[in-house]
Amino acid sequence: MIREAITSDLEKIYEMGTHLHANYRETTNLEKLLATGYFKLLVYQEKETIVGFLSYTELEDTIDIVDIYVEENYRRQHIASYLLDYMITNTKKTTKILLDVAVDNEPALKLYDKFGFNVIHTRQKYYEQTDAYVMERSTK
Ligand SMILES: CC(C)(COP(=O)(O)OP(=O)(O)OC[C@H]1O[C@@H](n2cnc3c(N)ncnc32)[C@H](O)[C@@H]1OP(=O)(O)O)[C@@H](O)C(=O)NCCC(=O)NCCS
Numbered sequence: 838m839i840r841e842a843i844t845s846d847l848e849k850i851y852e853m854g855t856h857l858h859a860n861y862r863e864t865t866n867l868e869k870l871l872a873t874g875y876f877k878l879l880v881y882q883e884k885e886t887i888v889g890f891l892s893y894t895e896l897e898d899t900i901d902i903v904d905i906y907v908e909e910n911y912r913r914q915h916i917a918s919y920l921l922d923y924m925i926t927n928t929k930k931t932t933k934i935l936l937d938v939a940v941d942n943e944p945a946l947k948l949y950d951k952f953g954f955n956v957i958h959t960r961q962k963y964y965e966q967t968d969a970y971v972m973e974r975s976t977k
Pocket of ligand 1: 857904905906907908911912913914915916917918919937938939942943944945947948949951
């Protein structure tokens with residue numbers, strides 16, 4: 838089941854976020870971000886457990902994907918795809934979607950390629966020594 842995150846989910850999201858960025862807890866204040874109204878946080882719940890999340894911002898005509906993460910034991914079961922589909926389906930206006938991804942992150946590149954994202958720019962050494970692609974698609 839996919840739903841918007843509630844306060845009691847946040848501890849689990851911080852824990853998952855730490856697998857994405859070691860300093861996630863120190864650099865991310867989810868409570869504050871959610872209060873802005875433009876930061877969105879979707880969770881994928883399997884029985885009683887949250888096994889994945891997608892965070893993004895929605896401002897004017899642009900969605901920026903901030904993070905997407907699925908617990909290792911649950912990968913390749915289309916959970917990330919369901920989260921992206923849910924975000925796209927529930928976006929009210931036609932919008933462009935932007936994201937950054939490390940050039941060596943094969944699973945994520947395959948996922949985004951499958952969703953029709955195109956590389957529009959390369960940011961040099963965006964993740965320490967690793968370059969990042971900026972990718973884009975429309976919600977249409
Ligand atoms: C990237 C990530 C979110 C994908 O989650 P997922 O739920 O496993 O992805 P899905 O099952 O929806 O995959 C959809 C498609 O993407 C491609 N894909 C995903 N993972 C892949 C992998 N490891 N190898 C090859 N293709 C892959 C496949 O085409 C897949 O479709 P298929 O299984 O029908 O062939 C997950 O691997 C993850 O959490 N990685 C660590 C965090 C991360 O890198 N986030 C992205 C930062 S930009």
